Amino acid sequence: MPKAIQIQQFGGPEQLQLVEVSVGEPGPGEVRIRHYACGLNFIDIYQRTGLYQGALPLTLGMEAAGVVEAVGEGVMHLRPGQRVAYASQPPGAYCEVRVMPARCVVELPDGIDFETGAAMMLKGLTVQYLLRKTQPQGGLQEGDHVLFHAAAGGVGLIACQWARAMGLQLIGTAGSDEKCALAREMGAAHVINYNKEDFVARVKEITGGRGVKVVYDSIGKETWERSLECLRPLGLMVSYGNASGPVPPISLATLAAKGSLYVTRPTLFTHLATRESTQAMADDLFDMVGSGRVKIRIDQRYRLAEVAQAHRDLEARKTTGSSVLLP
């Protein structure tokens, strides 16, 4: 029987159990995929702890690459034997084989191997919608400064390179000098070690006192207030994650007082709502990677059965770039 990683209850990494599962035939609109590599993402931690609640028992994982084994009725864009990858709801990617909705699954270009595919779909599609579609009023122009937290992480290192390709001046924050050096090497125009430096003061210094047009904040609770301080009037706060805990309730009056600020709390899965939008975003990502403008760094590899260690490392801020789990 194929193996999968499930939780029976919410909690720490010790809840992640290797189990055997039966996987049937795909129904209408579904596909069965054999995974060759699965991606590790911070959202898996939110789902494991119960910050984001799913029905139990739950197989975690939102990203993988592999080969199509069978397609259900009505699935026209996939065929058995095809190499594919996805970032998708519902969770269930931490496994050898699964049946899932075909809508979010796309063909993986020949030049992209399975590990890279599994390391880039959720994180790369996130950067695609953040930098291309989640822009401040008036858009982003070459030379504009943007502030991007956790710039040496999985999403962060892709963002550094993508922003450079767009001609943006990305100011990246990270928690150590080594991580800052990595973000710089991968395309950040400026880096700030936010464990040592006051990032608000540094952003003001870098932007000549004006502040940035947009902040991409995935840290949440610990950075929210100071991130607002980095924005210029009419700037956009993109709060898209909660690595340090959820953002506490806010008063809308704060946004007025700081200069008619805009705030959005987006999620990738809104952008992946249709097969057409998923394919268009994936085509953009594949083009960025295929052309070499964005390189996917896999800095950690684990066996699927070692997933608890992978979660501990990600939570303890020990990782850089992407991590993959190998079934």
Ligand SMILES: NC(=O)c1ccc[n+]([C@@H]2O[C@H](COP(=O)([O-])OP(=O)(O)OC[C@H]3O[C@@H](n4cnc5c(N)ncnc54)[C@H](OP(=O)(O)O)[C@@H]3O)[C@@H](O)[C@H]2O)c1
């Ligand atoms: N809304 C969406 O559509 C969407 C989609 C994908 C990802 N995300 C979010 O994007 C973020 C990055 O995801 P990822 O998978 O690429 O993870 P990651 O950036 O590789 O890892 C998270 C990083 O956050 C930083 N961090 C700051 N405070 C932390 C804390 N208290 N605990 C743990 N880490 C902390 C750490 O970097 P430093 O040591 O440098 O501080 C850590 O390495 C996550 O918040 C995730 O939820 C959101």
